[in-house]
Amino acid sequence: MLLITLDGDLLEIALRSLRVTLTALVIAGLIALPLAALLAVRRFRWRRAVIAILNAMMSLPPVVVGLVVYVILSRSGPLGALGLLFTPGAMIIAQVIIIVPLIASIAHQSLRDLWSEYHDLLISMNVTQTQKMATLLWDARRALLTAMLAGFGRAIGEVGAIMIVGGNIEHATRVLTTAIALETGKGDFALALALGFVLIALAVTINFAIHALTRTEREARW
Amino acid sequence: MSAILPLRLSGAEARRRGKRLVGPVDLTLNSPGATVVIGPNGAGKTTLLRLMHGTERLAGGEISWARPLAEVRHEIAFVFQTPVVLRRSVLDNIAYPLRLRGQSRKNARAEALDWAGRVGLGGMPDRQATVLSGGERQKLALARALITRPEVLFLDEPTAALDGRSTREIETILTEASIAGTRLILSTHDMGQARRLATEVVFLLHGRVHETAAALAFFDAPGTPEAAAFLRGDIIE
Ligand SMILES: Nc1ncnc2c1ncn2[C@@H]1O[C@H](COP(=O)(O)OP(=O)(O)OP(=O)(O)O)[C@@H](O)[C@H]1O
Ligand SMILES: [Mg+2]
Numbered sequence: 001m002l003l004i005t006l007d008g009d010l011l012e013i014a015l016r017s018l019r020v021t022l023t024a025l026v027i028a029g030l031i032a033l034p035l036a037a038l039l040a041v042r043r044f045r046w047r048r049a050v051i052a053i054l055n056a057m058m059s060l061p062p063v064v065v066g067l068v069v070y071v072i073l074s075r076s077g078p079l080g081a082l083g084l085l086f087t088p089g090a091m092i093i094a095q096v097i098i099i100v101p102l103i104a105s106i107a108h109q110s111l112r113d114l115w116s117e118y119h120d121l122l123i124s125m126n127v128t129q130t131q132k133m134a135t136l137l138w139d140a141r142r143a144l145l146t147a148m149l150a151g152f153g154r155a156i157g158e159v160g161a162i163m164i165v166g167g168n169i170e171h172a173t174r175v176l177t178t179a180i181a182l183e184t185g186k187g188d189f190a191l192a193l194a195l196g197f198v199l200i201a202l203a204v205t206i207n208f209a210i211h212a213l214t215r216t217e218r219e220a221r222w
Numbered sequence: 223m224s225a226i227l228p229l230r231l232s233g234a235e236a237r238r239r240g241k242r243l244v245g246p247v248d249l250t251l252n253s254p255g256a257t258v259v260i261g262p263n264g265a266g267k268t269t270l271l272r273l274m275h276g277t278e279r280l281a282g283g284e285i286s287w288a289r290p291l292a293e294v295r296h297e298i299a300f301v302f303q304t305p306v307v308l309r310r311s312v313l314d315n316i317a318y319p320l321r322l323r324g325q326s327r328k329n330a331r332a333e334a335l336d337w338a339g340r341v342g343l344g345g346m347p348d349r350q351a352t353v354l355s356g357g358e359r360q361k362l363a364l365a366r367a368l369i370t371r372p373e374v375l376f377l378d379e380p381t382a383a384l385d386g387r388s389t390r391e392i393e394t395i396l397t398e399a400s401i402a403g404t405r406l407i408l409s410t411h412d413m414g415q416a417r418r419l420a421t422e423v424v425f426l427l428h429g430r431v432h433e434t435a436a437a438l439a440f441f442d443a444p445g446t447p448e449a450a451a452f453l454r455g456d457i458i459e
Pocket of ligand 2: 268303378
């Protein structure tokens with residue numbers, strides 16, 4: 001009943017959640033996956049340091065990420081001129097910062113294992129650095145999908161950072177998680193719970209859809 | 223295109239943590255034919271092959287080809303003692319070197335299907351390569367190495383995991399490749415195979431070339447007592 005009456009607003013909020021998170025996921029993937037592959041195949045000077053930083057960043061409290069992004073994007077901040085604060089753009093930036101380390105770490109682990117398996121063969125075939133990375137990314141794609149799903153889960157459920165940088169503005173930056181926080185604060189538990197179910201349903205649907213996709217691929221191959 | 227052979231090694235050495243594994247080795251390999259490297263376990267056959275191929279770092283001496291190394295790298299291939307398969311289908315594994323060389327997926331796969339047939343994997347092009355048996359992996363590795371028609375092919379015990387029939391099949395493929403102009407350099411513990419394939423034998427002992435001779439002469443009358451003992455199957459110290 002509740003869901004039906006609130007249809008218009010609810011749909012808008014849910015779609016915004018999805019749009020912000022999927023955009024952040026695509027951008028984060030484009031950064032994290034090549035980075036993970038590079039860390040797996042190249043022995044450059046700062047490699048250990050980069051891995052340590054990534055691991056440390058994984059446990060960074062999202063609220064702090066939000067705060068830092070806020071300061072940078074605020075009117076007097078270094079990127080204040082972009083006018084991104086309190087827009088979905090700011091939320092995307094915060095989410096990207098939060099999930100890049102997560103995706104890169106998980107991806108790096110599986111790519112590193114695959115690289116130790118492939119090392120001799122690829123070296124003997126005289127492949128270029130780019131070809132190495134492309135081969136690893138392609139052959140580990142199923143594990144990478146898991147990494148991306150972890151990133152998606154983390155991003156869609158995130159509330160602290162995007163509340164700060166997005167401001168939870170109705171019809172502009174309100175998403176499922178910030179709406180839940182607001183309704184809970186106002187004491188409207190029924191609405192908050194309804195929103196919560198939508199959030200869970202969204203996350204589960206995406207997961208199932210992707211797993212179904214990979215399963216059909218696997219069956220086609222074996 | 224001019225030939226990459228002869229391959230010359232002079233005083234070539236491989237070391238690990240200061241310990242000399244192989245060398246110093248002086249050797250010249252000319253076209254055509256098949257050089258078979260034999261010797262007891264741990265003699266350094268694998269290391270020598272890797273050294274010549276360039277996957278093992280040269281710790282001393284010199285190795286030179288008739289053409290610059292950057293060009294040579296595209297004309298040689300290596301089949302490992304334990305084959306590495308990519309987590310892809312059989313066909314995509316065999317097609318991989320062609321894809322690296324910029325061929326279209328369609329052409330590469332068509333040629334790979336042809337090669338899969340030649341090595342006896344024609345019935346399973348779409349099977350995931352990781353589920354193949356040891357012998358099938360070996361055949362896959364061979365097809366993947368031959369598809370680029372290398373001038374020189376290194377093989378480290380290419381039939382160690384195979385039964386008699388598969389061994390003969392592989393030897394036939396190798397002989398054909400040799401006739402087609404691929405120079406073979408392989409190690410083996412199978413003296414029957416050495417006799418069937420070799421035009422030249424390199425007998426390794428304790429990391430050094432103990433004896434090298436034309437195959438017929440070597441198997442007829444080895445020049446050193448150690449080689450004679452090895453051929454008889456005796457244990458040599
Ligand atoms: N990475 C390494 N570190 C230290 N020692 C090594 C290393 N690789 C090989 N060796 C040693 O070098 C020697 C030669 O090894 P190699 O694998 O070349 O022998 P092989 O003739 O191929 O033996 P097999 O017939 O058992 O295959 C062996 O004593 C081996 O233990
Ligand atoms: Mg060996």
